[in-house]
Amino acid sequence: GNSVTQMEGPVTLSEEAFLTINCTYTATGYPSLFWYVQYPGEGLQLLLKATKADDKGSNKGFEATYRKETTSFHLEKGSVQVSDSAVYFCALRDPGSGGYQKVTFGTGTKLQVIP
């Protein structure tokens, strides 16, 4: 079946540090890949997505590139801010799911940014 593996947290960084959160996946075919963010007390928000190999998703300074050869979708940001503190989920959508959003999520990585 499909699965997503992401690095365990918490990840603690100082403000303006470089962020990488690793994510690898297992899926048949060509899934769409996503990063979701969950701020404290809030629901999940889509941060960025990529739908085919070599696509780069980007939003709010975050980037991730769909690497089919390494089955990876690592999240990066060049300079984190305290407001980026949240839990980040890597996820994939099964290409065989008939077009609807049945999504498989990783376990989440908590990011703490300290001033």
Add this chain to the structure above:
Amino acid sequence: DTGVSQDPRHKITKRGQNVTFRCDPISEHNRLYWYRQTLGQGPEFLTYFQNEAQLEKSRLLSDRFSAERPKGSFSTLEIQRTEQGDSAMYLCASSLSGGGNTEAFFGQGTRLTVV
């Protein structure tokens, strides 16, 4: 439209009691999803509706769980004879149809605690 809304936000119940949660999707969205998120884990797919039709149910959805979307608008998720293992965050999401690239928007969730 204020997005996907879930009610209640928090529910504490005694083991063996029945509980019902409500989800109001974004008004023009015809697809609705329920997910369950336990502590330290990513959300897990439970079930999916297209309009009023329930098109897929996960094996996680035991016979104590039932979901409805009677008029293709709001949905309810009922858990009968609750068990401590049902304690989790129950997330609702909605999306438009039209292929796999339509984004699913999540509500803030209902946190259930079974004591």
